[in-house]
Amino acid sequence: MALAQSDFSQEQIADSASFYLKEANEFIFNDFKLAESKLDKAKTFVTQSDDANLKGKLQHRYAVAFYVKGEYYLSLSHFLEAEKLFREAENWEGIGKCLNGLGLIQQGIDRHNEAIEYFKQAIDYYNLAEDEYAAAPAIINLGVSELQSGELESAKVTLDSALTLAVASKRKDIEHLTLNQLGNLAYEKDQIKTAQNYYQRVLNDTVAPNNWEKAFSYYGLARTNLALNNLDTAEGYGLKALGFGKTNASFFELERITGVLFDIYEAQGELENAVLFSKENKAYRDSLYDQKRIRAINLLNLEQKEADNRRLRSEKMEKDKELSKNKLIIAILLFAGFVLLLVLFFRIKSYRQKEKFRKTLEEKNRLILQKNDVITERNEELAKINKSKDRLFSILSHDLKSPIGSIQKLLELIKTGEFTEKEQAELLDEMLKQVSATSTMLQNLLQWANSQLEGAKMYIEEVILAKRVKEIMEAHYLVAKSKNIQITHEIPSNLSPIFVDNGHLSIILHNLISNAIKFTHPGSEIKIHYAEEPKCVLFKIRDGGDGISEARIEQIKNFNTQIMSELGTEMETGTGIGLLLVKQFLTLNNARLEIKSYPGEGSEFIVCFRKNND
Numbered sequence: 001m002a003l004a005q006s007d008f009s010q011e012q013i014a015d016s017a018s019f020y021l022k023e024a025n026e027f028i029f030n031d032f033k034l035a036e037s038k039l040d041k042a043k044t045f046v047t048q049s050d051d052a053n054l055k056g057k058l059q060h061r062y063a064v065a066f067y068v069k070g071e072y073y074l075s076l077s078h079f080l081e082a083e084k085l086f087r088e089a090e091n092w093e094g095i096g097k098c099l100n101g102l103g104l105i106q107q108g109i110d111r112h113n114e115a116i117e118y119f120k121q122a123i124d125y126y127n128l129a130e131d132e133y134a135a136a137p138a139i140i141n142l143g144v145s146e147l148q149s150g151e152l153e154s155a156k157v158t159l160d161s162a163l164t165l166a167v168a169s170k171r172k173d174i175e176h177l178t179l180n181q182l183g184n185l186a187y188e189k190d191q192i193k194t195a196q197n198y199y200q201r202v203l204n205d206t207v208a209p210n211n212w213e214k215a216f217s218y219y220g221l222a223r224t225n226l227a228l229n230n231l232d233t234a235e236g237y238g239l240k241a242l243g244f245g246k247t248n249a250s251f252f253e254l255e256r257i258t259g260v261l262f263d264i265y266e267a268q269g270e271l272e273n274a275v276l277f278s279k280e281n282k283a284y285r286d287s288l289y290d291q292k293r294i295r296a297i298n299l300l301n302l303e304q305k306e307a308d309n310r311r312l313r314s315e316k317m318e319k320d321k322e323l324s325k326n327k328l329i330i331a332i333l334l335f336a337g338f339v340l341l342l343v344l345f346f347r348i349k350s351y352r353q354k355e356k357f358r359k360t361l362e363e364k365n366r367l368i369l370q371k372n373d374v375i376t377e378r379n380e381e382l383a384k385i386n387k388s389k390d391r392l393f394s395i396l397s398h399d400l401k402s403p404i405g406s407i408q409k410l411l412e413l414i415k416t417g418e419f420t421e422k423e424q425a426e427l428l429d430e431m432l433k434q435v436s437a438t439s440t441m442l443q444n445l446l447q448w449a450n451s452q453l454e455g456a457k458m459y460i461e462e463v464i465l466a467k468r469v470k471e472i473m474e475a476h477y478l479v480a481k482s483k484n485i486q487i488t489h490e491i492p493s494n495l496s497p498i499f500v501d502n503g504h505l506s507i508i509l510h511n512l513i514s515n516a517i518k519f520t521h522p523g524s525e526i527k528i529h530y531a532e533e534p535k536c537v538l539f540k541i542r543d544g545g546d547g548i549s550e551a552r553i554e555q556i557k558n559f560n561t562q563i564m565s566e567l568g569t570e571m572e573t574g575t576g577i578g579l580l581l582v583k584q585f586l587t588l589n590n591a592r593l594e595i596k597s598y599p600g601e602g603s604e605f606i607v608c609f610r611k612n613n614d
Contacts, residue, residue: 010049010050010051013045013046013048013049014045014049014051014054016042016045017042017045017046017049017054017058018054019042020038020039020041020042020045021038021039021042021057021058021061023038024036024038024039024042024061024065025061028061028064028065028068029068029173029210029211029212029213030210030211030212030247032065032068032069035065036065039058039061039062039065042058042061043058046058051089052085052086052088052089053085053086053089053091053094055085056082056083056084056085056086056088056089056091056094057082057094059078059079059081059082059085060078060079060082060086060094060097060098060101062074062078063075063076063077063078063079063082063098063101064101066078067101067104067105067108068212070108072105072108072109075101075105076102076105079098079101079102079105080098080102082094082097082098082101083095083098083099083102086098090470092125092126092128092129093125093126093128093129093134095125096122096123096124096125096126096128096129096134096135096138097122097137099118099119099121099122099125099138100118100119100122100137100138100141102118103115103116103117103118103119103122103138103141103142103145104141106118107141107144107145107148110148112145112146112148112149113149114422115141115145116142116145116146116149119138119139119141119142119145120142122135122138123135123138123139123142126138128489133165133168133169133171135165136162136165136166136169136171136174137174139158139161139162139165140158140159140162140166140174140177140178140181142158143155143156143158143159143162143178143181144159144181146158147159147181147184147185147188152185152188152189155185156182156185159178159181159182159185160182162174162178163175163178163179163182166178172205172207172209173209173210173213175205176202176205176209176210176213177213179198179199179201179202180198180199180202180213180216180217180220182198183195183196183197183198183199183202183217183220184220186198187220187223187224187227192224192227192228195220195224196220196221196224196225198220199217199218199220199221199224200217200221202214202216202217203217203218211244211247212244212253214240214241214244215241215244215245215247215253215257216241216253217241218237218238218240218241218244219237219238219241219245219253219256219257219260221234221237222234222235222237222238222241222257222260222261222264223260225237226260226263226264226267229267231264231267231268234260234264235261235264235265235268238257238260238261238264239261241257241260242254242257242258242261245257254280254284255281255284255285258277258280258281258284259277259281261273261277262274262277262278262281265277350367353367458501458504458588458589459501459502459503460499460500460501460589461499461500461501461502462497462498462499463497463498463499463500463502463505464495464497465495465497465498465505465530465537465539465609466489466491466495466530468502468505468506468509469489469509469513469528469539470489472506472509472510472513473487473489473513473528475510476510476513476514476517479514479517480517480526483517483520483522483523483569484522484523485517485520485522485523485524485525485526485544486524486525486526487525487526487528488525488526488527488528489528489529490527490528490529490530491530492529492530492532495530495532495537496532496537496611497611498536498537498609498610498611499609499610499611499612500589500591500609500610501585501588501589504585504588504589505585505589507581507582507585508581508582508585508586508607509539511578511579511581511582512541512582512605512607513526513528513541514578515543515578515579515605516541516542516543516605517543518569519543519545519546519569519603520543520544520545520569520602521544521545521569522569524543524544524545524602525544526541526542526543526544527540527541527542528540528541528542532611533608535610535611535612536591536608536609536610536611537608537609537611538606538607538608538609539606539607539609540604540605540606541604541605542598542602542603542604542605543602543603543604544601544602545569545602545603546599546600546602547597547598547599547600547601547602547603548595548597548603549597550597553595553597556579556583556595557593557595586607589609589610590610591607591608591609591610592607592608593605593606593607594606594607594608
């Protein structure tokens with residue numbers, strides 16, 4: 001008796017879904033109906049899974065299948081759903097694939113400027129993944145859009161880079177696609193023989209290309225032979241391209257193939273065949289026009305819907321942030337009320353005791369002195385509490401100043417009305433990421449601050465340092481991007497966990513990353529990497545600034561109070577409290593700081609965190 005699907009374990013469900021997803025992938029470019037049936041089988045398993053990453057892979061495969069078929073609106077819906085799931089699973093490569101797909105859809109309806117922006121975003125997310133060759137698909141698609149936009153020289157550089165990555169990663173599908181596009185580029189530059197060589201490399205490869213690439217190669221050879229007036233040869237290649245084009249059932253391919261066949265038969269003087277293919281070409285062209293018009297309308301509707309969703313999510317985040325702020329204020333007021341009641345209680349008690357023992361002056365004096373001692377002690381406690389409270393507010397305001405300031409700048413720019421609706425949607429998307437990361441940062445700081453209101457406490461726990469650094473980087477993403485700064489995060493495998501107070505660690509990392517951005521020149525790079533010693537893990541962050549003088553390094557190492565902050569590379573100001581907090585919390589966690597300066601090239605801060613809880 002067959003086992004019911006509901007009886008499968010999560011591991012079995014994942015294995016079965018992955019099996020059908022792999023099978024579907026083999027048919028996507030050759031047989032849509034078979035690929036769709038495999039995806040439907042995978043879906044029966046994925047719906048039973050709790051794995052957001054697995055669900056994202058299914059949605060992504062559906063999106064690719066509908067894109068190949070030419071159903072751009074359905075493809076767009078699946079790409080957006082897949083991106084949402086991959087973000088939930090923190091799958092950077094998956095997000096890159098979805099952004100690459102959204103760029104392909106923009107490319108398909110001739111919106112190449114928008115497509116180029118999507119491809120560049122995809123490359124940024126691919127670079128966050130551990131696979132150094134993952135960005136190859138987005139790079140080649142960027143080259144195609146540059147080619148279609150008439151930027152031939154830029155397209156050549158981009159496509160050559162994509163070919164190098166494809167060969168190095170042994171991705172034959174990407175290699176064939178790149179060679180065909182290089183052939184197309186050579187044709188546009190009237191380099192006919194060079195174009196033919198690229199097309200022949202695809203067809204003569206020991207690994208057979210898919211039907212999509214075969215159709216493109218034969219179409220290219222037909223077009224180049226027509227240009228050389230080799231009409232019989234051009235006809236043969238054109239008919240081969242038509243056969244594969246009909247297998248793919250793509251109106252876009254069939255329109256351009258029938259167009260070149262019309263040109264060939266017209267040049268041969270075969271008017272009957274020329275008229276036949278002229279009619280076919282017009283039919284496909286009309287279908288493409290109608291589809292593009294419908295797709296453009298549907299895309300605009302979906303973009304409006306997505307913009308509304310982003311606006312609603314942004315409003316919800318603002319309300320949640322305001323609620324958290326109100327809770328903190330209420331907590332502080334309740335605490336202050338408790339202190340006042342406590343003082344009032346002791347004053348009433350003191351008064352009653354003085355009344356009770358007023359007949360005995362000596363006893364009365366003794367009691368007064370005793371109460372004065374109590375009041376003095378309480379005042380000292382209140383002073384300590386106020387000092388801790390002021391310190392907490394300083395920490396919160398310092399760590400929130402940078403991300404909130406960048407959001408404020410964006411809002412001011414939007415308010416002036418200088419951006420189109422499309423640009424505003426993209427800015428709101430960036431703001432959503434910034435607000436989400438800032439909200440997470442604020443929540444962590446508030447949890448730590450709440451634990452400190454009753455006195456300075458430490459909660460040493462095991463922390464995965466690289467994961468925590470990723471979370472902190474998200475909070476500073478927009479600030480870095482505004483200065484066109486690339487943050488490279490190199491994570492070694494099998495990095496040992498560290499033992500530290502998580503609240504302290506958050507403040508340390510926020511200040512080090514914020515300072516690195518502040519002192520890095522626009523367009524430069526910040527490099528974050530790690531090293532491991534027998535007793536500690538080294539966190540290293542190197543900025544792209546001018547370096548630090550030896551006098552300044554000594555001042556940082558030896559100061560114990562707030563020092564004067566220096567201006568950043570774009571005249572950013574500071575409070576001077578950041579490095580003081582870093583130094584104090586490193587001391588509390590038995591960590592140490594080393595500073596290296598590379599004059600004219602930048603500076604490097606190295607922190608040694610403990611690997612054990614001794």
